[in-house]
Amino acid sequence: MAETVSPEFALDESDERTVLRLTGDWTVQHVQDVDDALRALNVSSPLAVDVSDLGKLDTAGAFVIDRTLRAAGSAEEGEPEIIGDHPNATRLIAQIHAVSTPAPESPAQDGSIMALLDRTGRSFMHIASESIATLAFLGETLATCARMLLQPWKLRWTSIVAVMEESGLDALPIITFLSFFVGMVIAFIGATTLKSFDLEIYTVELIGYSELREFGVVLTGIVLAGRTNSSFTAQIGTMKMRQEIDAMQTLGLKPMEVLVVPRVLAMLIMTPVLAFAATLAGIAGGVMVAWLALDINPGVFIVRLRDSVPLDQFWVGMSKAPVFGLVCVLIACRQGLNVGGSVQSLGRATTTSVVQALFSIIAIDALFAIFYMELDI
Template sequence: MAETASPEFALDESDERSVLRLTGDWTVAHVQDVDEALREILPQFPLSIDVSGLGQLDTAGAFVLDRTLRAAGSVEDGVPDIIGDHPTARRLIAQVHAVSAPLPPPAVPDHGVYALLERTGEGFMDLLSETVETLAFLGETLVTCGRLLLQPWKLRWTSIVAVMEEAGLDALPIIAFLSFFVGMVVAYIGATTLSDFDLEIYTVELIGYSELREFGVVLTGIVLAGRTNSSFTAQIGTMKMRQEIDAMTTLGLKPMEVIVAPRVIAMVLITPVLAFVATLAGISGGIIVGWLSLDINPAVFIDRLRNSVPIDQFWVGMSKAPVFGLVCVLIACRQGLNVGGSVQSLGKATTTSVVQALFAIIALDALFAIFYMELGI
């Protein structure tokens, strides 16, 4: 085993230049012997390190030398000033310097009016860009689905049925469960409020209008936004991360036809079925409350519901269902296709998908309400 020489240094200052000449082995075992002395040197001129007489050098010695150069302010353009030849010194000191570079100071948040206006403008432009891209994706999806419907032999019926089962029928229990209890809550609130006016019997109309027109289809859309959107976005995003979509394109398959179109067709077909079941479950909850709390016989409840609530209220609710299903699946597929190569992007896309779908459902329901109000329905 070779004998280790203790590290030493000498500071030469001449011709407006300071040179730190190194000798011995600057390794972790002995570098502490010169650590304090190095901290005390105060060169008058820019400092350079002469490694011609340097023996062994490891990362501990390189760190001490890099720290000395930084303290002397002798690092120009991020490159330490090193002279002389050594097999590893120049490269090792440069590597240590790169990884130990000080972090830039954190940006100080600007809370002024100008910064507020700037953030508002950036948010508006992001919203505008997102809207344009979503509409472009909607157009591409409609063209693809229309072309496939004109050529039904190209439709992937197995994928369509599988999506209808996974995203539709499997969600049926939770949709019916939620709608049933929402119907009970609405009936209890109506009965409590109307009892002050001795008008408990009008709880039937309250349940009929609210469930047929609003709650059944809106609850269906909300459940789909939370359950199906996250599932679709995660599935497509995982395929994107694993480069399965790139491989699909290489094989001559179109992702819009293989991935997006089956999901769109399946959701447009199955969402009205889910909304219908949700409506029936909500009305059932109202019937239970009317029977137990208001002594309204179920037969009387159903007969009054049929005579007092027009059938067009049912079609108003059903007309929203395909639109809600289409919006949910469009947002889910688009966000899934936007996933990058990291897990963080997958989580962000899934969250964005659910939030956008919930917002879109509430906004569209408000637009539908205004539209039908103008039509007098």
């Protein structure tokens, strides 16, 4: 076993800088021998470290060296100045310096009008850049999907079916359950409001129009935004953190084809199915309230619904479902691919994914309402 040499140091001072020359082994066993002497140093000029004659070095020694540099004011800006060659001194001291550097304090909030305008402008530019990046990702996704559909033998059918089950069939109970009670709430509100006008029978039209046109598909989109978006973002983000996507690219596999396309196709297939089930569940909730509270027979309810509510209202709602599904999966996959190497970035990406999906669904539904109003549908 090699003998350990006690650590020593010497100072070479000049007008331009002071060089701290290190010798011996700066390890946890003996670094305390020079700790007091290093603390007593009083250096006025910038301090550099010469590691040419340095022996062994571990993190304890690197910490003491970095602390000395900080005390001399030489490591406040940029990396410490290291002179000479050593197998691991530069790397260890730089790592300790990076870990020991305190996080910058958040600037105090300025309450002036200019500061408010500055924050508003930055927020607007951030929203604009996010919108442009999402549109670019949409174009890349559509191009990749079109290319894969023209070459169906390249599609990963196992992945598509697995996503259909995970994000479609597994979400069916909660979507139908919530939609059933939303239908009951709409029926109670309609019955309470219309009863004062002796128009309780029009509760049927209220339930039909609201469920077929809006609530069934919107509720489906909201549940998918909270449930599926977070799941997709967490899955892809975890793969990004573990460098599985880098390994995938090394093997010649394209993340867009392996991760994004199966999820997009699965959501385009399952979202209309879920919206249809949610619509039926909402109408069923309205039928139950109408039967128990208004004494409207279910047969009469269905006949009046068929005669009073045009079929085009159903297609209005169903036309939104693929768009909502596409928006959810696009935002989820993009945020997942944007995850960095830390757990904090994964949490931020998941939160951003859900918030953006919810906002997009409500905004797109409003645009659909304006569009169909102009078409008089």
